Amino acid sequence: MDAVFAAFPTYLSGFAVTLQLTAWSAAIAMALGLVVAALRVSPLRPFRFFAAAYVEVLRNMPLTLIFFFAVFVLPQFGVIPPLGFWTAVLCLSTYTSAFVAEAVRSGINSVGVGQAEAARAIGLTFGQTLGEVVLPQAVRTVVPPLINVFIALAKNTSVAAGFAVVELTAAGRRLSQGNPSDTILLLVGVVVFYLLITIPMGVIAGAVERKVAFSR
């Protein structure tokens, strides 16, 4: 048990990195995902095609392979990304953006076609239709699946442990290497820190859902 308390600083620094990875990747994935979702419902066919291809490729590729590609394959083509944190953010955010795009698209589709048609009938542009009419209504349906996506993202950051980022999982490995007799307890500690991120996210999801709920 002493080992767990002695390990606290290591846990904290790993936790901080995991938190930063999650926050940066979530923000970038959200922005990218919104753009891709907009392209997916755009009236222009090439845009729709591009967005669909983007989503299918990234959504169906294992995250580890994306990391592998960025760390070991890209350099073969002369693109040498800086090892560590930012490469991990790049991989995590592109991967997650495909899921964000799908969640947002399903929200947009949940808003009746009549709404978009009415908006267009009063002369709103595509951007206005989406921004002023459809998206505000879509938000309600989008929030719960979106939080799911971000909870998955928080846990997916552990993949970065194998690619030169010392986040929570890598910190846990270091600790259990130093204290072989307390491995199980130390790993339970790692789990607790992950829960510190994911459980509040679930609680926020619940709160937002209640707030935006309306009686149809």
Next chain:
Amino acid sequence: MRTMRRRGAVAVLAASVLALTACGGDAEEPTEEPGAGEETTDAGGEEGAAEFAEGSTMAELSEAGSITIGTKFDQPLFGLVGPNGEPEGFDVEIGKIIAGELGIEEDGITWVETISQNRESFIETDQVDLVIATYTINDDRKERIDFAGPYYEAGQSILTLADNEDIQGPDDLAGKKVCTVSGSTPEANLLENFPEAEVVPFQAYSDCLTPLRNGQVDAVSTDNVILAGFAAESDDLEVRGEPFTEEPYGIGLAKGDDEFRDWVNDVLEEIFEDGRWTDAWESTAGTVLPTPEPPAVDRY
């Protein structure tokens, strides 16, 4: 249908009875000749000749005719699984010698991949009888398992590109990016003794080579024997300086099984003496590394 099935069942029963009696016969054979004891001790290394105390791990394994040994599957020179699926290397040879001393043939050995993170738990849960896997003896690990040996003394060293002469020893690592494996002994050692070095941890040592060649890291650091394996495979890599730690490699076995540990130690001392240890080294790691003196067994 019914009778057919019954007949089938009878046949199975008969077969298993036959098999059982056959086994019984084998097991009893040695006790039928009480005089054979002296001869067998003289013969020493001959197959199946050794006799072990009733109930000891050696007797159990010897009677079963099979043993499960954990080793690395990705470690050139020590335990590396080639295209044919069989592990090869110095650790594997040592395992074969020990199995041979138990009267177990090579077919009777089951090789299980053990990685750095699961070696202790595989021993504790009896998934393996022995672990011979570039396994450094240390006190933390001794809390959970016991070690026979050491059978080799490695040491942490540094690998760089052949044309990079800036780094000649661990003190030159200050401010440099050093690749190693996340959660390994070399990583812990770098963090503790060379805090100026920037540690870049990957999943496996082989993952460090691409970043090294791309200049994303300046050096790779782990046991000299592992690095020597990489350097032997490619001309553009070179091992720098002398080893700066002592990593005695031991054979991991269940905690408290002192009888087994003493016996493995006896076997090691025997093969240090009679040249089998040197032969095993020269046919594996000795192809790229100089042949060292065998270490002294530590009977703690």
